[in-house]
Amino acid sequence: MYSWEMLSFNIHDGFLEAIVRGNRSGLLTQADYNNLCQCETLDDIKMHLSATEYGPYLQNEPSPLHTTTIVEKCTLKLVDEYKHMLCQANEPLSTFLQYITYGHMIDNVVLIVTGTLHERDVNELLEKCHPLGMFDSIASLAVAQNMRELYRLVLVDTPLAPYFSECITSEDLDDMNIEIMRNTLYKAYLQDFYKFCAKLGGATADIMCNLLSFEADRRAVNITINSIGTELTRDDRRKLYSNFGLLFPYGHEELAVCEDVDQVRGVMEKYPPYQSIFAKISYGESQMLDKAFYEEEVKRLRLSFEQQFHYAVFFAYMRLREQEIRNLMWISECVAQNQKNRVHDSVVTIF
Amino acid sequence: MSGQTQRLNVVPTVTMLGVVKARLIGATRGHALLKKKSDALTVQFRAILKKIVATKESMGEAMRASSFSLAEAKYVAGDGVRHVVLQSVRSASLRVRSHQENVAGVKLPKFTHFVDPAGASSPSLTGLARGGQQVSACRAAHVKAIEVLVELASLQTSFLTLDEAIKTTNRRVNALENVVKPRLENTITYIKGELDELEREDFFRLKKIQGYKRREVERQMMAAKLFAEEQLAEDLALKRGVSMGATTNILVGGGDKDEDIIF
């Protein structure tokens, strides 16, 4: 079935796949995490990390370390790797790689728009943007005062333009709208990404559609749970669900009317893949849900490395790195705040 | 003039003595009252002190819990959530109200926190897609921390105010005890002394006049007695036929004549 890929894949993308698989082996292992969890201070963490690929990025940091510094430097490494891969990539892999960053781009746009609404300094805002989601005209976002202007002046030149055309109807911007806008954008992005992957075909489509479906379903569940008790109406809620994934469309109908966590659970237990996730959580508890979802995601991402000749490894690698950075942040927060008994609560080991 | 010998500059009269005595009574009563107030304040002060130390401990707990919940929120919702929060600040929805509480005449400030409904709607949709629950848990933890902090702030302010009030009261107590009262007492002794002195002078004067009068009377008595004796002698002489005057005259005349005779 995939035989033609084997023939042609390596012509363009073999080098990068080799690189990403090489990078993959640089991810922290269980043994590394065990060592990190034993650390007493942030300096110990730095020492342990210096033996890993993060070493060069952290070695010049002066001593009182902060968790934010560690996270920043680790993100920097990810960005460097990403840029390296992007430079080498051919079509359609380069487009694929760019798609991966659109999520951060949406976050950055939303951040700048929020800041602009509250009249903050643009340079200050730019510093806070996620480096993976930067694009050239981002600074000029600050001039926009309403959605139409924002679209016309800035966003039309960015890859995000098609997504914005959907939510351009909301004229005035406030806190509520911005959060809805962010999620509408994200929905459009996921759908677009899904379509793109399906178009690529072959193993890429197979694996990516699976991963993106999971992402979409997770968002649907999270939006449902988090919007319980807020001003978000049912119709609005339904509009934020992506139109693909395992839950689409019947699960969405049911989720849209859920009023508490246990109802959500009732809906989700009808779907075998999610049954196991919800089985881990006791009734009425929703705090650990995020972690359960993260674990499931990591499991799925990890599996994508089992096949060869497809693009999903790049997506999986980026996501795993992000998860790793989250883990590092968690560990260093725990160490910094002397809450070492909680270290194991949220660390999702990858390999 | 040292503190001990100080006294008020008054005219030492009985009226003044009455006035000063009244003042002394007033000062003593005031002293007792202030002493009581100071004791009451000290009791309050000690209680507040204990509470402060206890609340400081619980503040440590609350702060730890809240910063940890922030770490949880950041883990789930991503690091970006803090920027969202920082950027979307508009006007405070959590404010404090201050009012006064009266403890033994000292006005202590008390803070209570309240949620201002007029404040901007809190960004309740933050982290809609991921970690909204952690964000709200974090918010709850921080509100709790604020509760403790506000309580601590009232205690601490009360502590400072009471500290100052106790110092002032003690200063007044000491001033009354060590300056005002001795001064009044000194004045009273002084006035009493002066009055006694005056009295003694009067007495002495009276005594003097009395003595003078008595001497006068005695003299007159003597004169009268002498006169009576003379009278008596004259009577006797008349009875013998020789007048006293004649004898005397002879003697006197003889004396005149024998001027040169020595003996």
Add this chain to the structure above:
Amino acid sequence: MAGRSNIPANNSALIAIIADEDTVTGFLMAGVGNVDLRKKTNYLLVDNKTTVKQIEDAFKEFTAREDIAIVLISQYIANMIRFLVDSYNKPIPAILEIPSKDHPYDPASDSVLSRVKYLFSADSVASDRR
């Protein structure tokens, strides 16, 4: 005469914060933050780029403002401007030193607790704590 100093019965006062980014973020989440028309904030975010001068200015400004009832300041920041904090003796706004996550709370250097210790012997405070 603190007993006589007028305490304004203010019905809605603010809480000012001088702290590191995470602490500020947390309290802003709780709804403490305020930005007025002139874009004056009631919080100061201290990172490694913030100078001591800026902290001093913010501290002076917050303590002089009428609408602030409580000033929360991270202890390690308070240590940077210890002389200012120690010389401050007005009842309102109240200065509160709070622990920050990277710096465990040290009761010894708290200006109020040290005053407590000054007033009472150290062991009485220690026994109070128990």
